[in-house]
Amino acid sequence: MISRKHRGARALSVVAHDVLIRAYPASFRAEYANEMRWAFSHLCADAIASRGLAGLLEVWIDTLVDFPASVIATHRERWQERAPLSWATPLMLTVLPVAVVARTMVDGADVAASFLHLSSVAAYCGAIRLWLAMRGATSAGQRIVFVISCAAASATFLRDTRMCMDALRQSPASIAIGFATIAVPVAAALASLRAAHAYLEVRKPIT
């Protein structure tokens, strides 16, 4: 017979575990949250029946040790499922080094400043990446992160636009070279990705 204290500890554990489950992707929760809750509840009951609160503590240690890695792995897997042919990553990998060159030209060959400005480029990339990730997402927490990231990226974008306009007024030639430096590799990367995507579209099954 399970004591009142143990029943309380089990109920509290299940509630705390429900909070942890919120960290997993919405689609994963929709599929498995009920099963996970039920399995965890039984796990706690068995541990308490065999070893009392020490058993429950062991269950919690296992759960907490597993938690960070499983959250990251689940998000990564779900992300890969959502965007198997994502063009965003190669595009960003092209844009980042090009942006350094362009920034260097705009800022007057100050490489250190260019690398500092990379943070703003990363903010744009993060916003695009998040926008792609958010498509179809329903979690309120994810939406809040998305809105905050978009706000930060927009502020950075406006600041950079102002800076570019100032540079354009001061030295139109250098900014034109900068834009060309960005446009040519980006266009080339997009064209090659388009071709790869078109090839894969042809090979895809009829659905």
Add this chain to the structure above:
Amino acid sequence: MAERVYPQWKEYIHYETTLQERRPVKRGRDVEEHLPMSSASFHILLALAGGAQHGYSIMREIRESTDGRIRVAPATLYRLIGGLLRSELIEEFEPGDPSYEDERRKYYRLTTFGRRVLTEETKRLVATVELARERRIIPRLS
């Protein structure tokens, strides 16, 4: 969008079209693609080799069969089960029989392909153990 429902783009489905029928024929499903397996995935398949089970009984069996050396937490278990379902190594199973512990739970069982993968992984592990014996890492069985 089409790619959303078709994440495994390497595994093409070719259609054999005739005048009467149009049926998909799966190709490229290779056992080798799933080897070597993670220890937890291997034990999940091993637990299901004895018959259909729900998530908690899989966890319990893994813990008992390994004397508690491998303990799979619920989150990792269901993440791995999701992956095994997508790879078609296991499938969901509707228990129509009242002898099952709890009919409301999701039951899983090995597919034929899953059994083949499990067999190949076991052979691979046996070969590794044989190699260890040859190198005198562990003693030979008399």
